[in-house]
Amino acid sequence: MRYETERTRRRGHADTATDTLARGLGIFSIALGIAEIAAPRALARALGMKGQEGLIAGYGVREIATGIGILASKDPTPWIWGRVAGDGLDLATLATALEGRNPKKGNVGIAMAAVAGMTALDVYCAQTLSRETPHPLPPMQDYSDRTGYPGGIEQSHGAARDFEVPRDFRAPEAMRPYTQPQTPQRPMPSM
Amino acid sequence: MKALVWHGTTDIRCDSVPDPQIEHPRDAIIKVTSCAICGSDLHLYDHFMPGMKSGDIMGHETMGEVVEVGAESKGKLKVGDRVVIPFTIICGECDQCKRGNFSVCERTNRNGHIAAKAFGHTTAGLFGYTHLTGGYPGGQAEYLRVPFADATHIKVPNGIPDEKLLFLSDIFPTGWQAAVQCDIEPTDTVAIWGAGPVGQMAIRSAILLGAKQVIAIDRVPERLDMARAGGAITINFDEESVIERLNELTNGKGPEKCIDAVGMEAHAAGTVDAMYDRVKQATMMETDRPHVLREMAYVCRPAGTLSIPGVYGGLLDKIPFGAIMNKGLTIRTGQTHVNRWTDDLLRRIEEGQIDPSFVITHTVGLNEGPDMYKIFRDKQDGCIKVVLKP
Numbered sequence: 001m002r003y004e005t006e007r008t009r010r011r012g013h014a015d016t017a018t019d020t021l022a023r024g025l026g027i028f029s030i031a032l033g034i035a036e037i038a039a040p041r042a043l044a045r046a047l048g049m050k051g052q053e054g055l056i057a058g059y060g061v062r063e064i065a066t067g068i069g070i071l072a073s074k075d076p077t078p079w080i081w082g083r084v085a086g087d088g089l090d091l092a093t094l095a096t097a098l099e100g101r102n103p104k105k106g107n108v109g110i111a112m113a114a115v116a117g118m119t120a121l122d123v124y125c126a127q128t129l130s131r132e133t134p135h136p137l138p139p140m141q142d143y144s145d146r147t148g149y150p151g152g153i154e155q156s157h158g159a160a161r162d163f164e165v166p167r168d169f170r171a172p173e174a175m176r177p178y179t180q181p182q183t184p185q186r187p188m189p190s191m
Numbered sequence: 192m193k194a195l196v197w198h199g200t201t202d203i204r205c206d207s208v209p210d211p212q213i214e215h216p217r218d219a220i221i222k223v224t225s226c227a228i229c230g231s232d233l234h235l236y237d238h239f240m241p242g243m244k245s246g247d248i249m250g251h252e253t254m255g256e257v258v259e260v261g262a263e264s265k266g267k268l269k270v271g272d273r274v275v276i277p278f279t280i281i282c283g284e285c286d287q288c289k290r291g292n293f294s295v296c297e298r299t300n301r302n303g304h305i306a307a308k309a310f311g312h313t314t315a316g317l318f319g320y321t322h323l324t325g326g327y328p329g330g331q332a333e334y335l336r337v338p339f340a341d342a343t344h345i346k347v348p349n350g351i352p353d354e355k356l357l358f359l360s361d362i363f364p365t366g367w368q369a370a371v372q373c374d375i376e377p378t379d380t381v382a383i384w385g386a387g388p389v390g391q392m393a394i395r396s397a398i399l400l401g402a403k404q405v406i407a408i409d410r411v412p413e414r415l416d417m418a419r420a421g422g423a424i425t426i427n428f429d430e431e432s433v434i435e436r437l438n439e440l441t442n443g444k445g446p447e448k449c450i451d452a453v454g455m456e457a458h459a460a461g462t463v464d465a466m467y468d469r470v471k472q473a474t475m476m477e478t479d480r481p482h483v484l485r486e487m488a489y490v491c492r493p494a495g496t497l498s499i500p501g502v503y504g505g506l507l508d509k510i511p512f513g514a515i516m517n518k519g520l521t522i523r524t525g526q527t528h529v530n531r532w533t534d535d536l537l538r539r540i541e542e543g544q545i546d547p548s549f550v551i552t553h554t555v556g557l558n559e560g561p562d563m564y565k566i567f568r569d570k571q572d573g574c575i576k577v578v579l580k581p
Contacts, residue, residue, distance in 0.1 A: 141573030
């Protein structure tokens with residue numbers, strides 16, 4: 001996902017393991033987001049957070065957007081930091097469900113532990129990606145003399161016009177370039 | 192012998208494996224003098240293609256010297272012959288081979304029933320390219336068993352270095368067929384997506400065939416540099432709009448001929464359809480990322496041709512077939528019928544029209560192969576083409 005362009009090459013060498021972790025977090029984000037959008041009522045019921053269905057679905061949209069950002073961007077670092085911020089929001093929201101007489105406090109505790117675990121993973125991934133020291137660009141290889149034409153391009157351009165394209169590879173006659181036929185010149189009437 | 196062996200996703204090792212033996216009277220064994228890593232090997236390295244098993248030997252760009260010949264190949268080959276081995280294994284006798292459609296040979300894929308389930312019909316056996324295509328051990332090794340060797344070889348003369356001949360095995364005829372599929376006219380603009388090894392060969396082939404203008408699209412600076420050296424105008428898709436630039440270069444009419452030398456792993460970060468493909472592929476709802484096909488169909492001049500040498504493996508989503516149908520585009524694609532072109536291409540090398548060795552950027556021993564896969568995949572160190580010397 002990174003290190004494929006002049007811009008991304010500036011970041012140095014790819015760390016495939018961290019990239020794979022980032023990709024995994026992106027997929028997880030999308031899956032969680034789909035679950036939150038598809039079943040906000042069930043989640044609210046399980047966490048004793050009735051009335052918060054809209055908020056849960058909204059968090060689902062956030063998760064999907066972050067997941068797409070991670071998977072589609074050349075550098076997922078800011079998106080992983082975005083996940084860390086989202087984890088904080090999730091933990092704060094869950095903490096509100098611990099207040100009062102919520103009969104599902106046990107489930108909330110389990111959910112908070114799971115989010116804390118994911119937060120640790122997100123922080124590790126984001127820090128590892130951020131720590132990569134930008135190396136100076138190695139000098140670009142100069143391939144400007146790699147023509148492939150021993151006698152020069154002028155000599156080779158069109159050198160294979162003698163090649164007869166096989167019948168089954170030829171363009172249909174009707175699709176060949178159309179040339180306007182010359183209209184016959186009418187003799188001008190003599191004055 | 193030593194060979195590069197696939198063990199899993201991004202896990203290729205230089206292992207000691209048993210030497211190959213003659214298993215059929217039409218076989219031959221060659222001592223490999225040069226082999227190469229192909230861009231399509233990266234689809235296996237990243238495990239985008241299904242059908243690999245741990246222990247499979249990689250490689251389908253190979254040449255060397257014949258060291259053993261089976262009884263039924265003796266009329267066509269002898270010990271000491273110098274040969275390039277095409278990546279498609281061909282019988283030379285079936286209906287398709289007789290028509291020159293070697294890449295869909297009906298007899299050489301010993302797992303043809305699997306291919307038939309996936310594709311409807313069998314295709315030719317290939318070296319080192321999944322069990323869908325026969326599960327034949329590949330040529331990134333010290334020795335290679337060549338099945339149907341009496342037909343599956345290209346004899347080459349002594350006195351020409353391996354580097355000029357090796358690519359007759361795949362990328363040169365593949366780039367050539369891509370250009371031939373375009374049936375190039377002297378007035379044509381040919382746009383080529385992907386300036387990797389096949390794209391570079393397609394550029395040179397289009398120039399040899401006399402295209403008026405050749406345009407190469409990529410974003411890796413070294414590849415664009417090499418494309419310009421070959422006579423192409425270049426577009427860096429990270430820096431400019433491909434569609435706008437192609438229209439600008441063709442007076443708003445679009446290129447007549449478009450070549451997809453990218454295939455299933457297109458990178459086009461920042462475009463909506465590329466994000467869509469990434470997400471669908473990551474969630475296993477799509478096998479390939481066909482951004483290039485969509486772009487080609489959109490920008491190609493009406494009544495033009497889309498030539499597709501890039502490898503696709505399975506199911507593609509959101510292909511604008513409305514544009515293809517309404518603009519009357521012709522699509523030509525397929526694996527390369529290598530032996531159909533190699534006599535002609537060998538003559539062009541001998542005559543000095545082209546020297547395919549221009550594309551080699553790294554030459555290493557077999558034991559450095561696993562590292563080179565990673566360097567090639569990540570496009571590090573200006574890597575465009577790796578040749579291995581066993």
